[in-house]
Amino acid sequence: MTAMTPGSNLPLSAVRVAVDVTAPVRLDVSGLLLAADGKVRSDDDFVFYNQPAGPGVTHSAAAGGGDTITVDTAAVPDGIEKIVVTASLDQPGATFAGTEPTGTVRNADDNSVLASFTPPQLGAETALVVVEIYRRSGAWKVRAVGQGYANGLAGIATDFGVSVEEPAAPAAAPQAPPAPPAPAAPAAPAGQWGPPAGTPAPAAPPASPPAAPPAPAAAPAAPAAPGKINLDKGRVSLQKNQTVSLVKGGRPLLSSVRMGLGWEPAFRSKSIDLDASVIAYGPDRKKVDNCFFGKLMILGGAIQHSGDNLTGEGAGDDEAITVHLGGLPPEVTGLVFVVNSFSGQKFSDVAKAYCRLLDAQSGEELVRFDLTHSEPRTGVMMAKLIRQFSGEWEMTALGEYVDARTVRGMVKPAGKAL
Structure with a gap:
């Protein structure tokens, strides 16, 4: 056996x-x-x-x-x-x-x-x-x-595509307003939703039905925190320092995801050897482990690296890192995805650097972050994933450059970025 x-x-x-x-x-x-x-x-x-x-x-x-x-x-x-x-x-x-x-x-x-x-x-x-x-x-x-x-x-x-019968959302949300507003006279106090005091129970609705409750400003929809969005509307394109909550349909995404990282040599530049890595941290911002071309699997297989790409040429992701979110040990609360130039070439020699998060099973692209500028440095922190107390994960676009040619040199600056 x-x-x-x-x-x-x-x-x-x-x-x-x-x-x-x-x-x-x-x-x-x-x-x-x-x-x-x-x-x-x-x-x-x-x-x-x-x-x-x-x-x-x-x-x-x-x-x-x-x-x-x-x-x-x-x-x-x-x-x-x-x-x-x-x-x-x-x-x-x-x-x-x-x-x-x-x-x-x-x-x-x-x-x-x-x-x-x-x-x-x-x-x-x-x-x-x-x-x-x-x-x-x-x-x-x-x-x-x-x-x-x-x-x-x-x-x-x-x-996996099975239709699951779920109870409908609580009926309280989409109910009609308690009663149509009182006659739409200008003198009516703004925001008044029920009939004026003394008005009998609405056996028959007033003559002007939904002729206009003054926009439902009295019941705002409590928007998400500024700069934070989820996956309900499909693929999300992030800008630097923007965050997306990995939640879809009210449920946290805890299946396998793949972080694809890609780049191209800048115009007239030679092929460039960049290395993508991920560093796992605990709640104290101390490194738990890191996964890179020299260590293709960590944390019992919860994180796996696709292997080294030596040129950056060709369409599609150059290197990819698969993360089984639900399989990460509890002591891992943060992941930082980084890219380094081991050969010492600067990111000013790189074009079209990006990272994108995909559903590892379906290949559906969930989140994308394109670097809009480059700096003459040898390392960049692309994105971070942070586990929230509620159990869900959030992804934040970083795009922060540092001078570091290997993942070892990224441990401290990436820890500070958490």
Whole structure:
């Protein structure tokens, strides 16, 4: 048997595999069949206790407690690229802090154990993707994931395209005003919404219906904090020092995101070797770890680097860093993304430097920040992600230049920028 770590994978030697997910507490375990776009084709691809069978995938109770998702790889439709096995806590409000779920992968025909995986360092998560069974070049493999979510099974299901029935927003918000305003006479006091004292209950509405409550200025919509926006209206383009809250539809984004960083040599400049890195900090602004071309994975796989680009030429991101937000350990409260010129070339030799945050599963661009100017220095702090007390993350565009040719030289200035 192989004990897996986050991000590791193994080829499957069995056609039918079972994934048992167990824990000291009651879990709800499910399997989602995902197409190439990372989404289910329909709600029929969501297999769980209330819908225990899908094409090639079944749900059942595990013999020793917990639940089992069984995958018959020979029966999985051709359009399905992977089956993700998820677990959420049955008790409302409970988190995985102090609870270690284990996924055990076995041959479903002879019960021999192939691998096991226990996601490390869980905290505020209420649901997580445990493992995924995926197709690669015609063969099937298993990957340990351990990606956490703070919004339960509904958050996972929504992330993968399942329609989740949710109660409508409280009816109080869109109700009509308590009563039409009193006759629209100029003498009526501004902002008066109810009928004047002594007016009988409105058995019949006044003759001039909604002829104009003087703009609902009396009930302002409490705008977000100045300079802060969220993801509800789609992609956000940030300017320097502007902040976006990584919240969509009232829910914090705690899935995997990818920070893509790109640049081009300035006109008539030679190719330029820049290095993108991320530095993780604790609440005291002290470095916890950093991820760069020489250290491609940190924090148990919660942060992963794409590798070094030596020229900056070509379309698209030059280097990318993937962050499993829900999988970051609690002691990490801030991330600063930086770019350095190891060869000593200045950023005045760089054109079109930018960073952009993407949904790592769908590839959807969420936030973009384009540097509008450059300075003759060797390092730049592009953006920072800060974990709020509420659990959500906020991204702020920085665009601050410093003299530092390596990520080591960025630790102090980036800490001060938090």
